[in-house]
Amino acid sequence: MKIIAVASKFEAEFLFDIFDLRSDGSILPLKKYKTEIYKLDSIKDNLNNKVSAFLTKKLKNSIFLNDNIEKKLELINDFLQNNRIYLAILGVGSIISPLSLQKLLSVYNVEEVLILGSAASFTNKKGDTIFCEEFLFEKTQNLLKSFEFKGEFTKELTNFCKKNSIIKGVNRTVSDFIDINSINKKSLFSDFKNDNSLDLELSYLAQVCKFNKIKFQAFKVITDNGIPDFSEIRDIYKQNEDKLLNIVINFLW
Numbered sequence: 285m286k287i288i289a290v291a292s293k294f295e296a297e298f299l300f301d302i303f304d305l306r307s308d309g310s311i312l313p314l315k316k317y318k319t320e321i322y323k324l325d326s327i328k329d330n331l332n333n334k335v336s337a338f339l340t341k342k343l344k345n346s347i348f349l350n351d352n353i354e355k356k357l358e359l360i361n362d363f364l365q366n367n368r369i370y371l372a373i374l375g376v377g378s379i380i381s382p383l384s385l386q387k388l389l390s391v392y393n394v395e396e397v398l399i400l401g402s403a404a405s406f407t408n409k410k411g412d413t414i415f416c417e418e419f420l421f422e423k424t425q426n427l428l429k430s431f432e433f434k435g436e437f438t439k440e441l442t443n444f445c446k447k448n449s450i451i452k453g454v455n456r457t458v459s460d461f462i463d464i465n466s467i468n469k470k471s472l473f474s475d476f477k478n479d480n481s482l483d484l485e486l487s488y489l490a491q492v493c494k495f496n497k498i499k500f501q502a503f504k505v506i507t508d509n510g511i512p513d514f515s516e517i518r519d520i521y522k523q524n525e526d527k528l529l530n531i532v533i534n535f536l537w
Contacts (some may be wrong), residue, residue: 285368286536289385291376292484293320293516298521299371299528314412320373321388369536374489376411378457380483385492396499398535399489400528401505402517408451410509411520413527414480415445416455416502419487431491439480441501441534448530451478455504457487481506501529 290296298499374384388394417435421428447450456479476482481504493500504523507517521528 285392285394286369287321287370287372287533288387288396288535289372289397289399289489291381291483292306292372293373294517296371296373297517299325299400321370321536326438331484350370351392374485375393377484378459378488382488382492385489389492389496393520394498395500396535397489398532399486399500399502400531401483401486401504402507402521403455403483403505404510404512405481406509407478407480408453408477408506409449410516411523412506413448413524413531414453414455414504414506415441415450416481416486416490417452418454419490420454420456420479421487422456422458432487432524433494435490435494444530444534446515448527450503450527450531451480454493454501455481455483455486455490457485459484460480462531472525480504501531501535505529 289301290299299378372384372388374381374388385397393470403414405412405414417437419435420432444450451527456476483504486502486504490500490502505521507520
C-alpha cells in the first residue's frame with residue numbers, strides 16, 4: 285500500500301478539496317495514537333478526471349510531456365485498480381507525528397510514503413514548492429546532528445522536479461512556529477538563510493522512513509516567510525493545484 289501523509293487536518297482538507305476526494309472512513313487500529321487513516325476510495329475516478337482536464341489545459345507543464353500519455357494513464361489505472369491508497373493524518377510536531385508514522389509502518393505493509401505539507405522559508409517565496417532532499421534539525425539540538433542526512437533519489441525524480449519548476453532543497457525541522465514578530469530578526473535570518481523550508485516534523489518523519497528502509501518523497505509548499513497567516517494557506521495551496529496533482533500522479537505511477 286502507498287501512504288500520502290500530512291501532519292494536520294487543515295492540510296488534509298486542502299488535498300481533499302483539490303482532488304475532490306471521498307473516503308470510506310477512518311481505520312480504527314491507530315485511533316489511540318491520534319492518527320487518522322483514510323482509504324481514498326474515489327481517487328481513481330477523480331484522478332482520471334483531473335488528469336484529463338490538466339493535460340488539456342497545461343500539457344506543456346505536464347510530467348507526460350514527450351511521453352506516451354495513454355500508456356502512462358493505463359499504468360496509473362492498473363495501479364489504482366489493484367492497490368490501496370491511503371491518506372494519513374499524523375499529527376503536528378516532533379513527537380506525535382514520527383510516533384504515529386512508526387506505528388503505521390509497524391501495523392501496515394507500506395511500500396512507499398509521500399509526505400506533503402506547508403512550511404515557512406526565508407530563502408524562497410510564498411507559493412514555491414520544495415522537493416526536500418536534505419533533512420536537518422535545529423542547530424541548538426546537538427544530539428540530533430548524527431541523524432541529519434541527505435537522501436538518495438532517482439534521476440527520474442530529479443527530472444520530474446525540473447520539468448515542474450519544483451525547487452530541490454533543504455528542510456530544517458524546528459521546535460516551534462517561526463514568527464519574525466516575536467524573535468530577533470537578525471538572528472533568525474542568520475540561522476535559517478540556507479534552509480529552503482522550515483517545519484515542525486518532516487526531518488523526523490524522513491528519519492523514520494530511513495530507519496524502516498521505506499521509500500519516501502517529501503514536498504513542502506511555502507506558505508509564509510516568517511509571518512504566519514492561516515487565512516492565506518488555502519489560496520496558496522489552490523494556486524499550486526496543478527503542481528500538487530502532478531506530484532501525486534508521479535507518486536502513484
